Amino acid sequence: MALKQIKNKIISTQKTGKVTKAMESVSAVKMRKSQERAFEGRPYVHAALRILGRLAESSEGLAHPLAQKRETGKQLLVIVTSDKGLAGAVNSSVLKRAAENFEHNPETDVVAVGKKALEFSTREGKKILASYTNISDNVHLSDVQDLTHVVLRHFTDGAYKNVTIIYQNFISTFEQVPVKRVILPIDPEDIYDVMSGIKPKVGKFSDDRVALDTKTVYRVEPSAEEVLDTLIPQLVQIMLYHALLESKASEHSARMVAMKNATDKSKEVVKALTLQFNKERQAAITAEVSEITGGIEAMKE
Amino acid sequence: MASQKLLQLTISRVDGPVFDGEVIAVSVPGVEGDMQILAHHEALISPLRKGSITIYKADGKKESHLLESGTLEVSNNHATILI
Numbered sequence: 001m002a003l004k005q006i007k008n009k010i011i012s013t014q015k016t017g018k019v020t021k022a023m024e025s026v027s028a029v030k031m032r033k034s035q036e037r038a039f040e041g042r043p044y045v046h047a048a049l050r051i052l053g054r055l056a057e058s059s060e061g062l063a064h065p066l067a068q069k070r071e072t073g074k075q076l077l078v079i080v081t082s083d084k085g086l087a088g089a090v091n092s093s094v095l096k097r098a099a100e101n102f103e104h105n106p107e108t109d110v111v112a113v114g115k116k117a118l119e120f121s122t123r124e125g126k127k128i129l130a131s132y133t134n135i136s137d138n139v140h141l142s143d144v145q146d147l148t149h150v151v152l153r154h155f156t157d158g159a160y161k162n163v164t165i166i167y168q169n170f171i172s173t174f175e176q177v178p179v180k181r182v183i184l185p186i187d188p189e190d191i192y193d194v195m196s197g198i199k200p201k202v203g204k205f206s207d208d209r210v211a212l213d214t215k216t217v218y219r220v221e222p223s224a225e226e227v228l229d230t231l232i233p234q235l236v237q238i239m240l241y242h243a244l245l246e247s248k249a250s251e252h253s254a255r256m257v258a259m260k261n262a263t264d265k266s267k268e269v270v271k272a273l274t275l276q277f278n279k280e281r282q283a284a285i286t287a288e289v290s291e292i293t294g295g296i297e298a299m300k301e
Numbered sequence: 302m303a304s305q306k307l308l309q310l311t312i313s314r315v316d317g318p319v320f321d322g323e324v325i326a327v328s329v330p331g332v333e334g335d336m337q338i339l340a341h342h343e344a345l346i347s348p349l350r351k352g353s354i355t356i357y358k359a360d361g362k363k364e365s366h367l368l369e370s371g372t373l374e375v376s377n378n379h380a381t382i383l384i
Contacts, residue, residue: 037316037317040316040317040318044313044314044315044318044383047311047313047374047381047383048372048383050374050381051346051372051374051381051383054346055346140316141314141315141316218344218345218346218376219343219344219345219346220345220346220347221331221333221345221346221347222332222333222347226332226348227346227347227348227372229348230348230349230370230371230372231348231372234315234370234372234383237315238315241315241316
């Protein structure tokens with residue numbers, strides 16, 4: 001390779017390194033924000049679970065239609081991915097999980113969240129009931145409002161035996177695992193799992209357990225059924241909201257790690273190229289010097 | 302006002318806490334009519350309809366929040382409103 005070419009290659013690699021470095025920093029900030037937002041919802045979830053727990057203990061129990069298990073019907077699958085790539089294996093692992101699910105449940109319709117999920121479902125030839133793309137990083141409750149309505153409406157219609165969601169579960173900055181959970185029919189145990197999902201293994205929020213005390217006898221007005229009518233859609237909404245938050249947090253942390261690797265690699269490549277550049281330059285100089293000395297020797301004779 | 306009985310009130314939304322503190326009373330739009338909750342109210346669970354929550358704070362000030370729907374829970378002198 002000519003000297004000029006090596007030089008150009010070094011410059012372009014350095015530029016790429018700068019871009020990935022910037023993406024790494026941006027992802028780091030976004031990741032922290034996503035995590036903080038997930039923690040802000042904690043008090044709400046605790047209170048909602050407490051109320052649900054108490055109602056479940058009451059005489060009517062969880063006899064609500066949205067809590068009844070169904071034996072037959074199709075499956076409604078909500079797939080949550082990101083819109084953009086360059087984030088390591090985040091999306092592919094979710095989609096792999098979804099593909100496995102399709103094998104077990106061929107009768108599955110899809111609600112796609114994120115461009116990658118939409119592309120995947122279209123490719124698989126599944127019926128797409130609704131799709132949501134370009135959801136801002138700053139996930140807002142209104143972003144999931146429509147999704148919640150769609151999910152509830154289709155489930156109440158009775159064509160589906162359950163509503164399942166697949167999303168990337170945030171464990172730590174370096175570890176994300178795709179999870180599959182059933183959101184409808186509702187199960188208090190499952191909700192707890194969803195909520196505990198986003199908490200880190202160690203640190204500030206790690207020992208955060210919901211205590212269900214059931215000593216108090218409540219007056220439920222007007223009836224347990226009506227309370228559940230408002231509470232269950234709210235719980236479905238918060239589960240979807242959390243899935244979205246987790247998925248965002250995972251996306252950003254995976255991208256951060258991927259970009260860090262890319263930055264490190266670019267430095268490595270620049271180093272190797274510089275070495276090659278120096279060698280070539282030295283070879284050129286040596287050649288030139290020997291030519292000159294050769295010329296002088298020739299003139300002497 | 303030292304003898305005034307106060308009620309613990311927590312108002313939470315899915316995306317974050319809205320209000321947390323001690324209040325004299327809070328009035329909420331229950332599905333079967335507006336209710337005012339004072340300190341040491343009996344244990345109660347009730348859904349709320351669209352309307353506004355008015356908080357009567359210990360310093361005499363009032364504060365209002367709008368809600369689309371929600372759930373109220375009262376126990377042990379602690380009211381929790383989920384909106």
